[in-house]
Amino acid sequence: RKKVTIQELHTLRQSSTPITMITAYDYPSALACSSSSLVDITLVGDSLAQVCLGYASTTQLTLSEMVHHARAVARGTKHPFLVADMPYGSYHTSVSDAVANAVRLVQEGRVEAVKVEGGREIVDVVQRLTEVGIPVMAHVGLLPQDTAAFWRGRCQKVLYDALALEDAGAFAMVIEAVPQELGQFITQKVKIPTIGIGAGPHTSGQVLVYDDIMGTWSATKQILRDSAIEAYCSAVRSRDFPHKDSESYSMDRKEFERFC
């Protein structure tokens, strides 16, 4: 498949073909995302913090760590459009800091676009990045505290955020953890592709964390992982590994005595 472009993402939306997005954090997961022609977008999500680096929160992830991982993902990415999250704090101090940090992600991290989480409070950042030529994916929603009273106030805020971010130039937006009715409504109201996670079946596309697709943390996978480690260690302890013929290097005895 040819390299996916923003234009193609808009075409997919227009033809009601669901857009597919998967996160990747390193070279092997990037290769996995590139192995099926059905993957449209690879996202180096800031879920990197918890999924790969063992942090308790995404707020602990630094820009340098994101750049390091994005660069590895870029080396493994073929046709998918490549996006990276701007880490917490890297676009909150000023618009010029946001530009400098996004430029690092593009030049050093080698991604094609950046994603920023937030609503109307970050439209100036979205606008400026778009102006300087860095495509921006917005990310709205979250906080699935689904009491009726909560969502009455919340739905309108998320909708207005989405409209403002589109207006500021975002080329697409992730909608996370909102009632499916809102996911559908925003998708009808904006012209750019919407990519949902916990936002129902009516968005222009869906995104999922790589490890959740692989079931990395499922009981079955963990048992498989543990038994492979167990088998290796047992073989070492019992001297079944390495086998002297098939798993070792050898040289002629006489040669050995002459040289060693």
Ligand code: KIV
């Ligand atoms: O960081 C991430 O993985 C994300 C997706 C869940 C959208 O932002």
Ligand code: NA
């Ligand atoms: Na994220």
